[in-house]
Amino acid sequence: MTQALAHRWRFFRAGGFDQVQLETPADLAALRGLDQKLWASLACPVNNLELDRRMLDYIDLNKDGRIRAPEILDVVDWTLARLRDPAVLFENGPLQLASLTDDAVGARLRLAAQRLLAVLGRADGDSLVPADTANLAQLFPPHEPNGDGLVPATLTDDAELKAAIADIIASLGAQTDRSGEAAIGAEQIGEFFAQARQLHAWHARAAEQGLDAFGEGTVAAVEALSAVRAKIDDYFTRVAMAEFDPRAAALMNAQEAELVRLSSLSLADAGEVAGLPLAAVQHGDELPLDKGLNPAWQGAIGEFRQRVVVPVYGELERLSREQWQHLVALCGNYLAWQAETPKVAIVEVLKRGRILELVEQDAEARLLALVEKDKTVAEAADGLVELDKLIRLRHGLITLLRNFVSLQSFYARQDKAVFQAGTLYIDGKSCDLAVEVDNIEAHAKVAAASDCFLLYCACTRRGEPVRGKEAMNIVVAVTAGSEGDLQAGRHGLFYDRDGNDWDAKVVKVVQSAISIREAFWSPYRRISKLVSDQVQKLAASRDADMVSKTAAKVGETGAPGAATPAPAFDIAKFAGIFAAIGLAVGALGTALAAVVTGILSLAWWQVPLLLLGVLLAISGPAMLLAWFKLRRRSLGPILDGNGWAVNAKARISIPFGTALTQMAELPKGSDRALRDPYADKPLVWPWILLLVALAAGYYAWSQGVFSPEPPAAPAEVATPAQQ
Known part of the structure; x- marks a missing residue:
C-alpha cells in the first residue's frame, strides 16, 4: 500500500470513466497496489482474443480457460523479475539476451537461450523472437525426453x-x-x-x-x-x-x-x-x-x-x-x-x-x-519453457494490459482491441466493432443490454480454413448511419485481422437506435409505410372485389336461357354520390383554406417557426428517445456475453460511434455526374394540385371570403310624421 501511495498514477478519461495509463516499468511495478475497482476488466476468456494463444495459456495457471486479475498480477511480477531493463516491454523488437537479469534465474534463461540459438543454427546470435520457439518439435524432439x-x-x-x-x-x-x-x-x-x-x-x-x-x-x-x-x-x-x-x-x-x-x-x-x-x-x-x-x-x-x-x-x-x-x-x-x-x-x-x-x-x-x-531433464527443459514464456510476454504483455486493466487500445483507435475480430462491410457501411462469439442466442440475451444495434452474422470460408476453422459467428455493432435494409438474410463480407475474407450472412438482429438523424426521419418513414400499406390493401381488396363481381356477371350471362336485363339508370343514386363527393371536397377545401388563412395571417418570420414547431412535434419524441438510448450505449454487455468481467461503464458515445462505423464516401477529387438517366420520373400532378389549392385559398382570402361580415344595421322605421 505504501508503494501504491508513493507512485503517481496517470489517468485518461474515455468511455465515461477514468482509465489508468500504463506507460512505464514503474506503472507495472506498482500495478498490484492499484485498487481493482479502477480496473476496466477483472477477467476475460482465453478464446476469441487476437493474442498469442500460447502466451495466454502460460498466464492461465489453473487451466480453466479464463484469465483473472490475480493471474495478471502474478505474470507481471514474474516478467519484471526476469528483465534487467523492463522498459523493453514498451518497445518493439526481439528479446535481447542482454536484457535478462544477472541472477541465477537470468543465468539459467541465458543458458537455455544459447542452447536454443545453437539448435537454430545461430550460435553467435544474441536475440530471440516468438517465431524461434513456434515449432515445439524443434525445441523438444518427440524421440527425446523433455521433462514434462x-x-x-x-x-x-x-x-x-x-x-x-x-x-x-x-x-x-x-x-x-x-x-x-x-x-x-x-x-x-x-x-x-x-x-x-x-x-x-x-x-x-x-x-x-x-x-x-x-x-x-x-x-x-x-x-x-x-x-x-x-x-x-x-x-x-x-x-x-x-x-x-x-x-x-x-x-x-x-x-x-x-x-x-x-x-x-x-x-x-x-x-x-x-x-x-x-x-x-x-x-x-x-x-x-x-x-x-x-x-x-x-x-x-x-x-x-x-x-x-x-x-x-x-x-x-x-x-x-x-x-x-x-x-x-x-x-x-x-x-x-x-x-x-x-x-x-x-x-x-x-x-x-x-x-x-x-x-x-x-x-x-x-x-x-x-x-x-x-x-530427469525437467530442469533443463523447464528453462526452455520459461524462455519461450518470456519471449511471448515480451511481445504481448503490454497489449494485454492495455485491453484488460484499461481499454486504451479500444478508445485510442490506433490499433484494434484484442477482442475486435475484424471489419464487416455491409449495406454501404464498414463496422469495426466485430466480436467473435460461440453461441449466438446465449450472447444475444446478455448483449441486448448494451443498447446497441447488433447484427449477428454466420461467417463461412469453404475450402479455405483459417486457423483450422471454415465457419465462425460474429456480433457486429452498427453505431452510425441508418438502419436501411439491415435485416436477417442480408449478406456482407467480413475481413478478419489477418485480411482473410469471409462470406457473412445476417442471422439475427437486435434492434436499437443507431443515430439521431435516423430517429428524425423514422416517424415519417413509419407514416409513409402505414399509408403505403393501407393503399395497397385497399387497392388489392378493390381489385379482388371487381374480379369476383365480373366473374359472377359472366357466370350469370353464360347461363342457358338466362337474359340479364340492363340495369336502369338511377339518377337519385348518382346524385347522392356526387353530393357526397362534393361535401368531401368542400370540407377538404375549407380545412385547407383555414390552414392557409392561419399561415397567411402570421408575420413572415413566424412561418419558419411554425414549420419548425410542427417538425419538432412529429420528430421530437423519437429524437429524444434515441438521444437517451445512444447515451446509454455500452461495450460492457457485448464483452460480458463472451465471458468477460467488464468492471466499468465503457460507453460508446455518439462521436465515438461514428468512428467505429464508417459510411460510404466518394474519394476526394472524384468527378460526379448528378444526372441519373434511369431515375424515377417525379410526380408533377400532386404539386400542381397543391399549388392550385393554395392559389385558390389565397384568392378567397384576399376577397374576404373567409373574413367574418359585420352584422347589418337595423332598418329605420318611418314615423307617421316622416311619412
Whole structure:
C-alpha cells in the first residue's frame, strides 16, 4: 500500500470513466497496489482474443480457460523479475539476451537461450523472437525426453510399450506432449492399470475355482446344461424314489396306458413324447448319454454331452449322480463369478485378453520408468519453457494490459482491441466493432443490454480454413448511419485481422437506435409505410372485389336461357354520390383554406417557426428517445456475453460511434455526374394540385371570403310624421 501511495498514477478519461495509463516499468511495478475497482476488466476468456494463444495459456495457471486479475498480477511480477531493463516491454523488437537479469534465474534463461540459438543454427546470435520457439518439435524432439512427465510412443523403441501407449490413449484419451505429440502421463497409466488389475484378479479367481474348465465355450456350456437341467434332475429323482420303495419302480417309468395312447398317434412331432421320463429308471444311478434316452431329448442331451461332459470327463457313455452334481456346481459357480464382473471402462475399448496381456507383461512398471526418465531433464527443459514464456510476454504483455486493466487500445483507435475480430462491410457501411462469439442466442440475451444495434452474422470460408476453422459467428455493432435494409438474410463480407475474407450472412438482429438523424426521419418513414400499406390493401381488396363481381356477371350471362336485363339508370343514386363527393371536397377545401388563412395571417418570420414547431412535434419524441438510448450505449454487455468481467461503464458515445462505423464516401477529387438517366420520373400532378389549392385559398382570402361580415344595421322605421 505504501508503494501504491508513493507512485503517481496517470489517468485518461474515455468511455465515461477514468482509465489508468500504463506507460512505464514503474506503472507495472506498482500495478498490484492499484485498487481493482479502477480496473476496466477483472477477467476475460482465453478464446476469441487476437493474442498469442500460447502466451495466454502460460498466464492461465489453473487451466480453466479464463484469465483473472490475480493471474495478471502474478505474470507481471514474474516478467519484471526476469528483465534487467523492463522498459523493453514498451518497445518493439526481439528479446535481447542482454536484457535478462544477472541472477541465477537470468543465468539459467541465458543458458537455455544459447542452447536454443545453437539448435537454430545461430550460435553467435544474441536475440530471440516468438517465431524461434513456434515449432515445439524443434525445441523438444518427440524421440527425446523433455521433462514434462508425459510419454509419447516415439519416446521408446520397445514395440510392446508403443502398443501399450496406443491402447491407453485409445481407452482414456491423450495429453499433448511438449513436442506436440499425443502422450500419456503417470496419472493415466495408474488409472488404466488400476482397472486392468481388477479385471486380472477377477479372471484369476476363475482359474482358482476351476471355472475355466470349459475354456472359450463356457457360455455355451452353461446354456447347454441349463437346457437339460430340469429333465436330468427329474430322472435322478425318479431313480431315488425307486430306491426308496421298490414298488415305485414301475410307476416311475412311463405308464402303459400313456404308451398305448401314443402308439395311435403320429410321433413325427416330438412334443407328445417330451413329457415322458428322460430314461427308464432301471438304468439306476447312471444316466445313459447315448442310447436308451427319450427321443425328444436326444439332441439336447447330445449338445450337453459335447459342451459340458466331454471337456471335464472325456467321452463318457453314462453320467453318474455325483458327476452330474459336480457339473451343476461348476456352472453355478461360473454364473456367480460372471455376476461379479468388474465394471471397468477400458473393457468398452479393448478386449479382455489384451488387457490381461498388458498386466502380465508388467507394462505399468515399464511405462512409469519411462515417465521418470523423461522427468530427469525437467530442469533443463523447464528453462526452455520459461524462455519461450518470456519471449511471448515480451511481445504481448503490454497489449494485454492495455485491453484488460484499461481499454486504451479500444478508445485510442490506433490499433484494434484484442477482442475486435475484424471489419464487416455491409449495406454501404464498414463496422469495426466485430466480436467473435460461440453461441449466438446465449450472447444475444446478455448483449441486448448494451443498447446497441447488433447484427449477428454466420461467417463461412469453404475450402479455405483459417486457423483450422471454415465457419465462425460474429456480433457486429452498427453505431452510425441508418438502419436501411439491415435485416436477417442480408449478406456482407467480413475481413478478419489477418485480411482473410469471409462470406457473412445476417442471422439475427437486435434492434436499437443507431443515430439521431435516423430517429428524425423514422416517424415519417413509419407514416409513409402505414399509408403505403393501407393503399395497397385497399387497392388489392378493390381489385379482388371487381374480379369476383365480373366473374359472377359472366357466370350469370353464360347461363342457358338466362337474359340479364340492363340495369336502369338511377339518377337519385348518382346524385347522392356526387353530393357526397362534393361535401368531401368542400370540407377538404375549407380545412385547407383555414390552414392557409392561419399561415397567411402570421408575420413572415413566424412561418419558419411554425414549420419548425410542427417538425419538432412529429420528430421530437423519437429524437429524444434515441438521444437517451445512444447515451446509454455500452461495450460492457457485448464483452460480458463472451465471458468477460467488464468492471466499468465503457460507453460508446455518439462521436465515438461514428468512428467505429464508417459510411460510404466518394474519394476526394472524384468527378460526379448528378444526372441519373434511369431515375424515377417525379410526380408533377400532386404539386400542381397543391399549388392550385393554395392559389385558390389565397384568392378567397384576399376577397374576404373567409373574413367574418359585420352584422347589418337595423332598418329605420318611418314615423307617421316622416311619412
